[in-house]
Amino acid sequence: MMIHPNFDPVLVHLGPLAIRWYALSYIVGFCLFIWLGRRRIRSGQTVFTNELLDDFITWGVFGVVLGGRLGYVLFYQPAFYLSHPLEILKVWQGGMSFHGGFVGVLVAMFLFARRHHLRFWGVADFVAPLVPLGLACGRIGNFINGELWGRVTSVDAFWAMGFPHAREEDMALVMQDPQKWLPVWEKFQMLPRHPSQLYEFLLEGIVLFVIMWLFVKKPRPLGQTSMLFLLGYGVFRFIVEFAREPDDFLGLLAMHMSMGQWLSLPMIVIGAFGFVYAGKRAK
Numbered sequence: 001m002m003i004h005p006n007f008d009p010v011l012v013h014l015g016p017l018a019i020r021w022y023a024l025s026y027i028v029g030f031c032l033f034i035w036l037g038r039r040r041i042r043s044g045q046t047v048f049t050n051e052l053l054d055d056f057i058t059w060g061v062f063g064v065v066l067g068g069r070l071g072y073v074l075f076y077q078p079a080f081y082l083s084h085p086l087e088i089l090k091v092w093q094g095g096m097s098f099h100g101g102f103v104g105v106l107v108a109m110f111l112f113a114r115r116h117h118l119r120f121w122g123v124a125d126f127v128a129p130l131v132p133l134g135l136a137c138g139r140i141g142n143f144i145n146g147e148l149w150g151r152v153t154s155v156d157a158f159w160a161m162g163f164p165h166a167r168e169e170d171m172a173l174v175m176q177d178p179q180k181w182l183p184v185w186e187k188f189q190m191l192p193r194h195p196s197q198l199y200e201f202l203l204e205g206i207v208l209f210v211i212m213w214l215f216v217k218k219p220r221p222l223g224q225t226s227m228l229f230l231l232g233y234g235v236f237r238f239i240v241e242f243a244r245e246p247d248d249f250l251g252l253l254a255m256h257m258s259m260g261q262w263l264s265l266p267m268i269v270i271g272a273f274g275f276v277y278a279g280k281r282a283k
Helices: 021-043 050-075 078-083 085-089 098-115 120-130 132-145 164-176 178-188 196-215 224-240 259-282
Strands: 010-014 017-020
Touching: 010 021, 017 021, 021 050, 021 120, 021 132, 050 078, 050 085, 050 098, 050 120, 078 085, 098 120, 098 259, 120 132, 120 196, 120 224, 132 196, 132 224, 164 178, 196 224, 224 259
Parallel strands: none
Antiparallel strands: 010 017
């Protein structure tokens, strides 16, 4: 099996300032958002202008960061952060929820649309195709940090990867089933896992971007582009969660599904219904 390179999470130290890969992945994601947004504006199929796009970036950044962090706090570790409220501010240590960030962006789009007297669905349809590459950047940041690793798989799988940060969880599995895992542990000092961050990079990032970008090459009914993103992300995230290790403080929930799967189910249902409804309403 492959071994995770165990990158230094800090790209460079500038005196007391540390530039982290995780933060850089967000910056690259926002830059791609602007670049793709300007391309969409040049196509002429939107009410957005370059000035509106530049203004929206500020709203979007706050929506992603605040929503993502608060979503992680509320959905995943509310008890811990209630006891340690100052830890909420330590965003640089990781702990961001896509679903929370999604809600944050929805609020930002609603407020932005009201301020500029735009239709909410017009804003949402413009933003949706620009998001997947940003998600891809975030998953690369997760991979570099060696976090959000996948579940244990076969050591013969050529794509399997050992994650140094998962050694504590690996040791627990070895103790549960030493006959199966002790030989692997003695050889590698870690167990083979799915590199689920790369699965998400591919599906939620690259594949979803291609689908969305091809879809908006033709004029679409109001709201349908947004619903396609909702449906696509929900389906891809639900699938990848089967390979992603559940958070140790949560484990699997009802029906043996993870928190990510439960949060993705409403996206799938609403996205599918909304996509069909937008098409029928246009006809």
